[in-house]
Amino acid sequence: MASTKPQLLRNLHVEFIRSLDNKKDSLEYHLTSHLKLNGVYWGLTALDLLGRLDVFEKEDVITFILACQHSNGGFSGNVGHDPHLLYTLSAVQILATLDSLDRIDSARVVDFVKNLQDPESGAFCGDIYGEVDTRFVYVAISCMSILSSLDQIDVDKAVEYINRCKNFDGGYGSVPGAESHSGQIFCCVGALSIVNRLDTVDIDKLGWWLCERQLSNGGLNGRPEKKEDVCYSWWVLSSLAMLDRLHWIDHEKLIEFILGAQDDEAGGIADRPGDMADVFHTVFGLAGLSLLGYPDLKPVDPRYCMTRDVTKRLGL
Numbered sequence: 001m002a003s004t005k006p007q008l009l010r011n012l013h014v015e016f017i018r019s020l021d022n023k024k025d026s027l028e029y030h031l032t033s034h035l036k037l038n039g040v041y042w043g044l045t046a047l048d049l050l051g052r053l054d055v056f057e058k059e060d061v062i063t064f065i066l067a068c069q070h071s072n073g074g075f076s077g078n079v080g081h082d083p084h085l086l087y088t089l090s091a092v093q094i095l096a097t098l099d100s101l102d103r104i105d106s107a108r109v110v111d112f113v114k115n116l117q118d119p120e121s122g123a124f125c126g127d128i129y130g131e132v133d134t135r136f137v138y139v140a141i142s143c144m145s146i147l148s149s150l151d152q153i154d155v156d157k158a159v160e161y162i163n164r165c166k167n168f169d170g171g172y173g174s175v176p177g178a179e180s181h182s183g184q185i186f187c188c189v190g191a192l193s194i195v196n197r198l199d200t201v202d203i204d205k206l207g208w209w210l211c212e213r214q215l216s217n218g219g220l221n222g223r224p225e226k227k228e229d230v231c232y233s234w235w236v237l238s239s240l241a242m243l244d245r246l247h248w249i250d251h252e253k254l255i256e257f258i259l260g261a262q263d264d265e266a267g268g269i270a271d272r273p274g275d276m277a278d279v280f281h282t283v284f285g286l287a288g289l290s291l292l293g294y295p296d297l298k299p300v301d302p303r304y305c306m307t308r309d310v311t312k313r314l315g316l
């Protein structure tokens with residue numbers, strides 16, 4: 001029997017994202033309520049990639065985002081939680097996607113972000129409790145870039161810090177001396193790409209390490225000896241795209257792997273075939289497919305994980 005190639009289940013994915021907001025009684029909803037703002041960003045970006053932003057009630061989303069902002073300028077993951085740099089970027093990305101950045105006082109957001117930079121090391125903390133990680137350098141740079149305020153932070157120091165996190169294999173870890181990991185590599189390469197400092201990257205060595213993440217089943221893992229996972233279709237692929245080495249991996253096999261992780265009944269994409277779908281893996285699966293040139297998805301900007309429509313409008 002001839003096997004038919006799997007297709008992207010567009011309408012089911014739109015329905016899956018639409019249904020997320022109706023699940024307020026589920027345990028899952030309460031366990032992840034601190035991530036609500038990130039969930040909105042993932043769902044909204046997935047819909048933008050599918051060309052279906054009309055599904056979101058724009059004013060409802062904006063009202064929710066504004067209710068998550070604190071007097072220090074930062075945003076929390078839900079109303080009444082503590083502000084954090086990660087949610088602050090998501091809030092800015094959501095407003096940028098909805099062409100509504102003018103609805104917030106961006107000067108306060110800029111203050112929140114710039115106060116989290118350590119003037120000595122150039123690193124950023126995620127919040128006032130002081131945890132340091134290369135993820136936060138990316139988040140700060142991405143956020144300041146979207147708000148046209150890169151001149152408000154010490155970019156040279158931040159680049160210096162990223163370079164201190166570079167390893168012998170060309171990759172980057174979370175702090176100096178920590179092992180290379182694809183998520184951290186995306187953050188470091190993304191930050192360097194935004195500030196035009198890819199000259200500091202060991203491009204071929206890192207490109208080789210990244211393309212070695214593809215396993216025989218077509219999926220990508222985050223570091224050696226780990227299992228394949230759809231979200232690495234984003235962290236690894238976007239890094240390869242920024243390094244202009246996207247052609248170093250097998251596109252066909254990866255497309256087949258991502259499509260195989262779709263839920264063909266309820267919609268959504270899981271971390272790997274057979275697992276439960278969630279909005280996080282749905283957006284990164286779609287963004288990965290977009291980078292691979294899958295038909296009828298909007299082009300995605302590998303530096304920001306927003307559609308090119310949005311980043312072009314912002315002049316990025």
Ligand SMILES: [Zn+2]
Binds near residue numbers: 230231271281
């Ligand atoms: Zn994952």
